Amino acid sequence: MGWYLGLDASTQSMSTIIIDTESGRVVVDESVGFDECPEYRCPQGFLESDDPLIKHADPLVWLAALEKLLRKLVDGGIDLSRVVAVSGSGQQHGTVYLNRRFLDVSAWGASAGLAAMIEPMLSRKTAPIWMDSSTTVECREIAEAVGGAEVVQRKTGSPPIERFSGPQIRRFSKDNPTAYNDTAVVHLVSSFIASVLVGRGVGVDIGDGAGMNLLNLSTLEWDEDMLAATAPGLRDRLPEVVSSDTIVGRIAPYFSDKYGFNPDVQIVAWSGDNPNSLIGVGAHAPGTAVVSLGTSHTYFAAMKKPNVDPEGYGHVFGNPAGGFMSLICFKNGALAQEEIRDRYGLTWEAFDDCLRSTPPGNSGNMMLPYFVSEITPLVLDAGAVRTGSDEFLNGGDACAAVRAVVESQALRLKIHSSWMASTPDTIRVTGGASVSTEVCRVLADVFNAELERLETGNSAGLGAAMRAAEAAGAASWKDLTDRFCQPVKGMNVTPDRDNAAMYEDMQSRYAAFAREHA
Ligand code: XUL
Numbered sequence: 001m002g003w004y005l006g007l008d009a010s011t012q013s014m015s016t017i018i019i020d021t022e023s024g025r026v027v028v029d030e031s032v033g034f035d036e037c038p039e040y041r042c043p044q045g046f047l048e049s050d051d052p053l054i055k056h057a058d059p060l061v062w063l064a065a066l067e068k069l070l071r072k073l074v075d076g077g078i079d080l081s082r083v084v085a086v087s088g089s090g091q092q093h094g095t096v097y098l099n100r101r102f103l104d105v106s107a108w109g110a111s112a113g114l115a116a117m118i119e120p121m122l123s124r125k126t127a128p129i130w131m132d133s134s135t136t137v138e139c140r141e142i143a144e145a146v147g148g149a150e151v152v153q154r155k156t157g158s159p160p161i162e163r164f165s166g167p168q169i170r171r172f173s174k175d176n177p178t179a180y181n182d183t184a185v186v187h188l189v190s191s192f193i194a195s196v197l198v199g200r201g202v203g204v205d206i207g208d209g210a211g212m213n214l215l216n217l218s219t220l221e222w223d224e225d226m227l228a229a230t231a232p233g234l235r236d237r238l239p240e241v242v243s244s245d246t247i248v249g250r251i252a253p254y255f256s257d258k259y260g261f262n263p264d265v266q267i268v269a270w271s272g273d274n275p276n277s278l279i280g281v282g283a284h285a286p287g288t289a290v291v292s293l294g295t296s297h298t299y300f301a302a303m304k305k306p307n308v309d310p311e312g313y314g315h316v317f318g319n320p321a322g323g324f325m326s327l328i329c330f331k332n333g334a335l336a337q338e339e340i341r342d343r344y345g346l347t348w349e350a351f352d353d354c355l356r357s358t359p360p361g362n363s364g365n366m367m368l369p370y371f372v373s374e375i376t377p378l379v380l381d382a383g384a385v386r387t388g389s390d391e392f393l394n395g396g397d398a399c400a401a402v403r404a405v406v407e408s409q410a411l412r413l414k415i416h417s418s419w420m421a422s423t424p425d426t427i428r429v430t431g432g433a434s435v436s437t438e439v440c441r442v443l444a445d446v447f448n449a450e451l452e453r454l455e456t457g458n459s460a461g462l463g464a465a466m467r468a469a470e471a472a473g474a475a476s477w478k479d480l481t482d483r484f485c486q487p488v489k490g491m492n493v494t495p496d497r498d499n500a501a502m503y504e505d506m507q508s509r510y511a512a513f514a515r516e517h518a
Helices: 060-073 113-120 138-144 150-154 165-175 177-181 189-198 222-231 252-259 275-282 333-344 348-357 398-417 437-447 459-471 478-484 497-516
Strands: 003-009 013-020 025-033 083-090 096-098 185-188 247-250 267-268 289-293 297-303 315-316 324-330 366-368 385-387 426-430 450-453
Touching: 003 060, 003 189, 003 275, 003 459, 013 060, 013 459, 025 060, 025 426, 060 083, 060 113, 060 177, 060 189, 060 252, 083 189, 083 275, 083 459, 096 165, 096 189, 096 267, 138 150, 138 165, 138 222, 150 222, 165 177, 165 185, 165 222, 185 189, 189 247, 189 267, 275 289, 275 297, 275 315, 275 324, 275 459, 297 398, 333 348, 333 398, 348 398, 348 437, 366 497, 398 437, 398 497, 437 450, 437 497, 459 478
Parallel strands: 003 083, 083 267, 289 426, 426 450
Antiparallel strands: 003 013, 013 025, 096 185, 247 267, 289 297, 297 324, 315 324, 366 385
16 A cells, blocks of 8 residues: 556657555656756757658657656645656657666766766657658568568558557668667666666567567567568667566666655566556456547456457557557547647637537538548548538638547547447546546547546556556555546536437548548
């Protein structure tokens, strides 16, 4: 019994949820946005680039935000000595490249702060993140080397995917062989920050490791053929693979000295944000589908066996509670809604008013929301495409544009998740936009399913805290799920049968429109 802390290193912020397993309550829910660390020039989570397909972050911003967050907690009177174990969640696929100094424990003196300590350990100053789509050539090369994309999909749960770590590592090894040679270890965002918490390199968990195109899902080990197809000497540059409930070490003295943690705090392997969310929404066992409306929009569910998407857009990751999970991810998520809101000078309230004042089906107005290049379906040339009335086409009808972006996002979730299972009756929804009842109403009608919402929008942070508690032996998955993952009463959104029937028709029109522009 005690406090269990989950950190969430997401695309745009570092946040934390602390749960108290004794009272069954969330005692802290706090966040620091990367726009609060302007010196790292990643206000939205990535550095500016002339090439729209390239999306890298400065990995030091994650550490600076972590320190700001812990300082905020301590200054707010939170007694971190009550924390028993810590785990975390990282945006998936992003890679951090570190030189030999990272392996030298005596170099880990952090008196000047974590960012200053890690800076000289980076063999590459920037970290490609999941939004990067620049590795189409490398994906093709990897597929050719192992006998086709289907072989990669069968082994790793996904065909070669631009944002996945393997193709990213390959591109770096080709473009900058000197810096690649200077790289002693390549970490994921999750295992990198877990390493910083422990004060030495720690392993990659099977949940996040499966997002690399390198992990063999049958053996749960790095796959020799994939390693050889990806980059020279890669075996020696990867951390070990660990199960998600591994206690990878005790917290580094830096954190106890500076923020008051007990020196015995256990650090549990970190995982990816989607595997953590699966736990945090109470969906660790098969049967519950989840929609997460964060920077990326994702749809996922637990599954026993690693079935693959025949179209090649879906992925299989490890489920931190055992077994696997399926996932489908869309890049034009929260930022696409923000783009429409900003373009028409709306507030979020006005955005919701627009949804209330426009009819389901949007009088025939539809949009393909590719404000940046898209991954599901693969669209490399960004550009939102519209069809409908002249006013809508000319950009004049703000409310139609709002409804068009929300409907298109819901319809593509439905279309591209159809390979996973029969359509669910109930969906749990989480992430920033899940607070909007109007956005949820569109989703409920499109899926013709009851939508359940949970208390915290940060299911990845909550899942990480629950994983810390489970791994430390404080409670079972069932107890934790019963206590922390109950849908909030009165917040469900029930589908309207007429609207659902209308969306059923609209789905094929939308799919045809999307195919024309793929
Ligand atoms: C999943 C994916 C995103 C990131 C960031 O494959 O790329 O969901 O994990 O949220």
